[in-house]
Amino acid sequence: MRKNIVAGNWKMNTTVPEGVQLAKDVCEAVAAAGELKCDVIMGVPFTHLTAVCETIGTANVGLAAQNCADHTSGAYTGEVSAPMVASTGAGYVILGHSERRGYYNETAEMLKEKVDLALANGLKVIFCCGESLEERENGTFKDVIAAEIRDSLFHLSAEQFKEIVIAYEPIWAIGTGKTATSDQAQEIHAFIRGLLTEQFGAQVADDTTILYGGSCKPSNAPELFAKPDIDGGLIGGASLKAADFMGIVTAF
Ligand code: 13P
Numbered sequence: 001m002r003k004n005i006v007a008g009n010w011k012m013n014t015t016v017p018e019g020v021q022l023a024k025d026v027c028e029a030v031a032a033a034g035e036l037k038c039d040v041i042m043g044v045p046f047t048h049l050t051a052v053c054e055t056i057g058t059a060n061v062g063l064a065a066q067n068c069a070d071h072t073s074g075a076y077t078g079e080v081s082a083p084m085v086a087s088t089g090a091g092y093v094i095l096g097h098s099e100r101r102g103y104y105n106e107t108a109e110m111l112k113e114k115v116d117l118a119l120a121n122g123l124k125v126i127f128c129c130g131e132s133l134e135e136r137e138n139g140t141f142k143d144v145i146a147a148e149i150r151d152s153l154f155h156l157s158a159e160q161f162k163e164i165v166i167a168y169e170p171i172w173a174i175g176t177g178k179t180a181t182s183d184q185a186q187e188i189h190a191f192i193r194g195l196l197t198e199q200f201g202a203q204v205a206d207d208t209t210i211l212y213g214g215s216c217k218p219s220n221a222p223e224l225f226a227k228p229d230i231d232g233g234l235i236g237g238a239s240l241k242a243a244d245f246m247g248i249v250t251a252f
Helices: 014-034 045-056 081-089 098-103 106-120 133-137 139-155 182-200 203-208 220-223 242-249
Strands: 005-009 037-043 062-065 094-095 125-127 163-166 209-211 232-235
Touching: 005 062, 005 094, 005 163, 014 045, 014 242, 037 094, 045 242, 062 163, 081 106, 081 139, 081 182, 094 106, 094 232, 098 106, 106 139, 125 139, 125 220, 133 139, 139 182, 163 182, 182 220, 220 232, 232 242
Parallel strands: 005 037, 005 232, 037 062, 062 094, 094 125, 125 163, 163 209, 209 232
Antiparallel strands: none
């Protein structure tokens, strides 16, 4: 049985005190909401991990970093490794976000290293994929998505793949207010599950959580989450206000 997940990706937002306050607000709202039909995760900046982990305490909320290095330790000034992330208490790391691929030139090969190091250090991976507007319009989008998944994840064993969550985030829908329609998203989620079936078998594919990301908000989340292959969301802008985020969490 696969899990539903709603994960926030705070990106490069909030100071540490602001982040701690936001985390507190989310934890309180989750506690007040009673039994939820999804897991809740907050993806916070590196600087916030330890403090937010303390804030979460025993609350039923997971913690994610937004990246990790493609090396374990050593002379890599400014980098933060998977063992460092794990030592903060975080259980997840977001890898392959289009902003990291696009602005920081992360390649499939680098992401493969990062995935391996994350798993070796006990972190679950939220692995992002998605096409640009140009790729959507010229019809190559399925090839692009398949290559992103294949080139950084298909070296894993079926057992290892159980620690992977996929997030489909069409670049043209990120921060633009333009959501993929629920039918467009469902089509890609089903396509991804088909790829996973071919590579890892039907059971693993069926158990894999596939999230949608891109201008997801309380108003469109119910329709997206009602689709059979959409198992939750990776939320940017709307994760920065506890009320908006909770509006998506409770959309299931
Ligand atoms: P928005 O929800 O702000 O469109 O961002 C989506 C995203 O990139 C989450 O990783």
